[in-house]
Amino acid sequence: MNTPRKLKVATTSLAGCFGCHMSLLDIDERILDLLQLVEFDRSPITDIKHCSACDIGIIEGGVCNAENVHVLREFRANCKILVAMGACAVNGGLPAQRNHLQLHEILTAVYATEGGLASGVQIPNDPELPLPLNQVHPIHEVVKVDYFLPGCPPSADAIWKFLTDLIAGRTPHLGHGLIHYD
């Protein structure tokens, strides 16, 4: 019997803190088991810069700027299953706490009126820099998302259970103790 094809998995962090990726690494030696089942495509772990056709895409972080949108769309276009991992991807999280403020107020405060700024500081406008969106959004408001794994971050055990379910073809089910919003 042939061993099943390894699933291709891509991961990225948008407006997140990489805490979810750290939690993924917290599965410790189980990562060796995981690598028996999957190979990583685009991911901070591989440093591959662009996504090719994948089975599973895992997104950490919400959408706060134009680049986040481009990356998210690249993932959606290439991944059969797209997963929102962590509080920020699920509901915007900490970055979305700016949402009750107007972006122009924030930029003005940070680059113009705040104390301690060097003279002549301007709002950066280099075309290389992605423009921030008026508000931070969870990823399900920008693309269709198939599964959600909340938590800040989701624990290593939650990520392990979620991924092993998904890889085995089971609908992921966390249950009490693993499902967390914090």
Place this chain on the structure above:
Amino acid sequence: MSDQTFTLDDQEIPFAPGQSVMQAALDAGVFVPHLCYHPEFRPHGSCKLCTVKINGRPATSCTTPAAAGLNVESNTPEILDKRRTLLQMLLVEGNHFCPSCEKSGHCKLQALGYELGVMTPHFNLIYPDRPVDASHPDVLLDFNRCILCELCIRASAEVDKKNVFSLSGRGITKHLIVNAESGRLADTDFALTDKAAQVCPVGVILPKKQGFSIPIGRRRYDAASMSAHVDEFKPTAKVQEERP
């Protein structure tokens, strides 16, 4: 307890005269999800998380009087799905950022989300602008998390006899306000010892000078789910303080 019963998901539930369907179920140790219900207060019926089907028709179990022979459906896929949707509505209506909330781990909205397996707010988030009120020396009001259960309003009016809280606006703009000319909690006679300071199911009314005092893993709903705490919600229960 009378010998009259009704059926809830194939289980016979005895009830005393005057009890609601939910009170009788909780008394029998059967958990029915709820947020605006509190054993020490009259049923309110606004959160709708306790929605069931009674004799095939949707009903609010906290306000429907128990009656002999009722056929109550509660834990069916259809009803659980509706409850999930209702909870998701609450999640998108307010600003619920659990990682930065002192009530996390003690919050009924969160615990019910876990109970129902709500993995996403699903709808598009509204992100309302709701400034906090930090004016009071002992209590912080973070309106971002308000789910409009009116328990603080009821407790302040009925138990504390202070009428500190009220409602303003309607529809999605409806919001909790403080009954003071200035609108500030500091300009009322509200006290940390008030009943109204103890009943918030979410993280709106918080004591100052403390926070995150119980480590993750030992908080109320870390160890056991909301349904496992069913005894606390019995009509006869001596209710623990909601304060973390």
Place this chain on the structure above:
Amino acid sequence: MRGRGGAGFTTGLKWEACRNAPGKTRYVICNADEGEPGTFKDRVLLTRQPDLVFEGMTVAAYVTGASKGYVYLRGEYRYLLEPLNAVLARRRQDNLLGKGILGRSGFDFEIEVHMGAGAYICGEESALIESLEGKRGVPRNRPPFPVTNGFLNQPTVVNNVETLAAAALIAAKGGDWFKSFGTAKSSGTKILSISGDCERPGIYEYPFGVTVRQVLEECGAKATQAVQISGPSGICIGPDEFDRRIAFEDIPTAGSFMIFDIRRDIFEVVRNFINFFAHESCGFCTPCRVGTTLLKNMMEKIAAGHGTRYDLDEIYKLNRVMQSAAHCGLGHTAGNPLVHTLEKFRPAYERRLKSLEFEPAFDLDAALSQARQMTRRDDSAAHFDSAQENA
């Protein structure tokens, strides 16, 4: 007679239940909070036939043993207050109100007009009673019902203006006379408030059982695309159904009859209705408070050309939850105009959709507007070209 306010509860049973309920004082309330979009018949009755309405209240008081009556008058009808009070004063003088009405000892009844403040929800009888008591207009939990625990927790009948006017006529002319109009299951006549695309809008009175087609012909409606009957929460029908009848057994109505001809955009009509419900939701229960706004936001997304089939499915999902879990009729029926027209006028929606499975909830390019302005950038990376991105 069944009530003319929309729900169609049998008036006699309501009065009987009130009379038989234990209580210190009984109340008769005339629901003149005529707020359903497209209805204005109560205003005309109160303007032209106020005596008939007060007579009906007095009959109700005689039957139920009520001693006090209130007319809960829509805030926008403030200008009717003085004329109505003048009629009440005259009736008092004529001993048609007050102590020992028409010499019958013990038949004491007084009527007072109470102004509403313009909230649609206060047309719901228990919210009306809350408002009359000086509280927020929020529908009560039922049971108990107003007939046993109404105004000030006393037995109370709440009737529509038209119901009370008809009751006065029945008292004068008898039940057989009343039953000589209408159908077997819907006795009497119904006053329709006809508005919209027709030559002769206004108030029409028909025996129950009249077809929609006949009404349309007689008011001079041409090229009619749709009729919204009984207000936004009622039913929307197209030409295929114009032979249906106005009657409790077919199309029940409180009287609103809005005509839209082929020039009208049904999607925009519905969007207006949905905005109305979001604005008028009292905010008490979760499904209505949040659900009406989510529906409104979805309609805005579709209107902006960003809608998808996914959004239409979401509308159905929300409607199911609101229908089954909302606290009162507003929330139960707020999605009606959407689901009725999604069924009967689906192309009005589909032609606005992007032919994609999923579109962002918000306008991505517009979401960069503030940053563009602040950085004075207008390069290609400062914009989203959605046509390219969605390949």
